[in-house]
Amino acid sequence: MPASSSQLLTFIRKEFAHVLRDRKTLLILFGLPIVQIIIFGFALTNEVKNASILAVDYARDEVSSEIISKLKASKYFDVETTSSSHLDILSGFQAGSAKLAVVFPENFASDLRHFNSAALQVITDGSDPNTANTLTNYVRSIVIDYQSENFTTHGNASGIRAEVRMLYNPQLKGAHNFVPGVMALVLMLICVMMTAVSIVREKELGTMEVLLVSPFKPELVILSKAIPYLILSLVNVASILFLSVFVLELPVKGSVALLFAESTLFIFTSLALGLFISVRAQTQQTAMLISLLGMLLPTLLFSGFMFPIENMPKALQIISNVVPARWYYTIVKAIMIKGLGIGALWKETLILGGMGMFFLVVSLKNFKIRLA
């Protein structure tokens, strides 16, 4: 064998030894693809199932009730029939308990019979444009189905028209979805990873040793590390909002002050999470890996940013409740797009705050005052 290829073999053998002996890396190399396949393959889907929708039936004739039963029978929808007013729709959308409303006007059937054309109002929650689109298309296809089974359109009659109105996001801008998502992601990443890495770096470099042999109070050191990132992150929030309002033309419907306050709360929770990680990690590399895999991935997958939470199997929905970004994402969307106030958001705010306190308390308790 020529010298260079046997040298290559020697190197390869050595590299294998390094890799196989590093248990943690092995876990990631083999564990991660498996987890990803399971999650992406089975659990996450853009497909909508059992979406909660409202049917407001002013017509109460045989056409409307047939269409409603078809909607009920469809696996895509979970229909709640209300016969009262638009106000129900608004509150349902605000609470996030309904994603779409189908409204049958009073003379629906008779219009159809006499004019061969009737309008069906479809109102969707535009704050989630992807889902809104998908649901609307489902409704349309069910309506078309019904039409073709029962009527034939002749001439210029257009049959049942679905008039679609988007609440909160009339132009169906994608920005509505990804600006809050980006905010959650960016804040989380910076606060969690940077805090964790910064504290662990002291351990790795040895400055922690010298700090410990001094009258230093852990709380002070932690606070001093958190504050620069807090300020930096608020600046980030401001710049993202600025760009979103003036460049992407996505205005903030609700209170900007509330948005900043909630952002501060989320930053606090992320910093506490970063601290939590730093207590356990021994090297900067570990801290970064845990931050990325343990925080970035779940945030992307479970915050509701990319995949609607309602469409996930129960088990994953429960997991998503533990991801702080999920709550922040809901809050931001509610404020920016739906214009809601603290009254509607106190539950989410409390949860977010509670998580932050939990991480903080546990980390402070476990903060190592010794090297081992």
Place this chain on the structure above:
Amino acid sequence: METVIKTERLSKHFGNFIAVNEITFNVERGEIFGFLGANGAGKTTAMRMLIGLSKPTSGAASIAGFDVYRQTEQIKRNIGYMSQRFSLYEDLTVMENIRFFGGIYGLREKMLKAKGEKIVNELGLASERNKLVASIPLGWKQKLAFSVAVLHDPKIVFLDEPTGGVDPLTRRQFWDLIYARTLEGMTVFITTHYMDEAEYCNRLSIMVDGRINALGSPSELRQQYAASSMDEVFFKLAREARRTDN
């Protein structure tokens, strides 16, 4: 007598800073040559030029007959090097390290096996051969690192402070290993901060502020500087230094 290391006015500049200033010295085959100097005197920079890791700014040098400007690959193939900072892979076993470095030097399987056996037996590591290097004591590590550095029987071996922090017994055992090799004709180029080890060298040079200010055998230098020990020689020279490792 074959001259295995030849340098003539070898220099290295970093911008305006002259790290190595026209050093000239030779080393003969089979010699133990000590390369001394305070931290910052330019030892490390000079050594890197000799082993082909850094290109000189001016001057000439040849190692085992190969030119340091144009033939660095041949130089690397004909020398052994034991660095202070790294020598063996801690997460590989004793045998795996031997096999790896042997493979790199191009040793054939049978030869590798034979040498590996010889090394572990000589060092008394036979029962530890499958233990991770991380778990064997420092003294053994250093001796093993040396044996690995000379696995391919190079003409010259460059040792950069190989006995730092090691206990006195192991230090002497290390030197026994060095002596054994020089008897077989290997040339040893060593830097050290232990002045008693300076005495074990056939000849040595002391660098001050980038220049070689002393060159000769230990007894010659002691006479020249009217000193009773190498310690004293070193102090007298270092006191002249203006550059305090900056």
Place this chain on the structure above:
Amino acid sequence: MVTVNGISKSFYDGKVQAVKSVSFDVRSGELFGVIGPDGAGKTTLFRMLTTLLLPDGGSASVLEFDIVKDYRKIRRHAGYMPGRFSLYQDLTVEENLNFFATLFGTSIAENYHLIRDIYIQIEPFKTRRAGKLSGGMKQKLALCCALIHQPRVLFLDEPTTGVDPVSRKEFWEMLKRLKEQGITILVSTPYMDEATRCDRIALMQYGEILAVDTPASIINKYPETLYAVKSAEIPRLLSDLRQYDNTLRCFSFGEHLHLSLRKEDGNALDELQEYLYGRDHRNVSITDTTPTIEDCFIRLLK
């Protein structure tokens, strides 16, 4: 000042015993050296005394404070310089010093007199980032940072490792001047020749203390007579002496060999000369010599 009573520490679930039941005392104002090679357990010992690690067994107190229960008090009054450079590389000299002064609730101005002799040497570089300092200067800065809060006891873990002999000498001179100010200093070092600069020393290897005493006493306790032997061919001399049946111990020590004999009756030296002459050694010189700490260490190791 410092009392150590049989403390031990092991790692990896007991597989590695770093410190095995170590006991010694350090008196107030002493310059105490822990002398031993890498891996002897010096750093682990120091980390326990500075309250960074908990001992597995035994007890110890620093300044009358227990290292386990009263660690906070120790941390306020001890100065610590760990083995490798542990200051903030991206802060300047001045910023580092300021930081540590503030950490201990004092200021550079308040305690400048303590560090003046040392700081003067690095003051010209006070706006340089610590990471860009040379090894010797980093050492001096670390020492200043350990001193700035006027500690009553100073722990220096291998402050001179990897440093050339001249810088080492200078460093010990700095330590002597510090001692004169009444600070108790514990230093660990692998360099045997530094032992004589201490008031008292503890020789340490494999986690155990081999001896604790003043350097002079340890040297005095060397039982056999030590001879410095030389000839024209040292390597051959070494192997010949090792084969000699009256040799107890023979090791190289620079330009001489240090030899102790098993039996030292009146004829011993003559018989030795004869043996060496018979082995064709020329210019043989055999002189009495005072043992060094290194001789004592080697003897204790065997």
